[in-house]
Amino acid sequence: MRPDSITKLAVAGLLLLASAATLPCQGQARRNRNRQAEQKQRQQQRKEERKEQHQAQPQQQHHAGDWLRRYKDLPPEQQQGALEKDPDFKRLPPERQQQLRQRLQHFNSLPPQQQDRILSRMETWEHLTPEQKGQARQLYSQIKDLPPERRRMVQTAVRGLRQMPPEQRQQVLDSERFRNMFSPQERDLLGGVSRLPLAPPEGGQNDQEPEE
Known part of the structure; x- marks a missing residue:
């Protein structure tokens, strides 16, 4: 066989080996890209779920019992002011607002022990x-x-x-x-x-x- 033919065969063999070697690498690269895309998608889903939970959390935690516990030790005038500034209170119809004002006045007229019992009862109710x-x-x-x-x-x-x-x-x-x-x-x-x-x-x- 002529030397130039041997050289051509050697070059062709090397090219085949190089091509064969790159196939697994290309397949591995595709798998890596797929895994990265899946991981990114899962991360995005978890991010959306956390966002939804965060948005829902304030609605679940904002209860009348929580408000009373926070403000029950303030003077009635300050309680009234805090109530009037509360965003949820502002969204209520006037009749409901007046009803809550009367309930707050009634709550403040009760002895401390009875106030504590009412708060406990409200907390139990809110978790039903x-x-x-x-x-x-x-x-x-x-x-x-x-x-x-x-x-x-x-x-x-x-x-x-x-x-x-x-x-x-x-x-x-x-x-x-x-x-x-x-x-x-x-x-x-x-x-x-x-x-x-x-x-x-x-x-x-x-x-x-x-x-x-």
């Missing part, structure tokens, strides 16, 4: 699920519709049941004494309220449950 809140509203609406004497008896029983562990509550509800004291409808109301993680009404009155 929408289904539990709907059930609580329905139960307390039915209790409110009872005749005054029966309503007071049911509310007194609720306060007693709420101080018991769950298993003892059920025993008391099924007891002969309760069957003699309360009608089947009243026992159903007592059972429904006692199963909710909601504090009982204060002072023998059917206070409205806290509102968001």
Whole structure:
């Protein structure tokens, strides 16, 4: 074989080897680019999720109980000023604003221990699920519709049941004494309220449950 032919074959072989060597590199480069694109996409998705959570968080955390805890130790005039400046308060209709002003005045007229109980009850209410809140509203609406004497008896029983562990509550509800004291409808109301993680009404009155 002629020397120039050998040289051509050698050059061709080297070119083939070089081409073969670059194929895995090109494939690896494509895989790297794909992985980088996937990682970038996942990072963007996580960024969007965090953004949505951050936007939703203030709405979830802004509760009436939080506002009262923050301002309850201020003088009434400063409380009133803070309420009037609150962005959420400004968006309410005038009737609702007046109702909240009256509730704030009533809250300030209560003894400190009763204020603490109300704040605790509001915090419990704010952590109920929408289904539990709907059930609580329905139960307390039915209790409110009872005749005054029966309503007071049911509310007194609720306060007693709420101080018991769950298993003892059920025993008391099924007891002969309760069957003699309360009608089947009243026992159903007592059972429904006692199963909710909601504090009982204060002072023998059917206070409205806290509102968001």
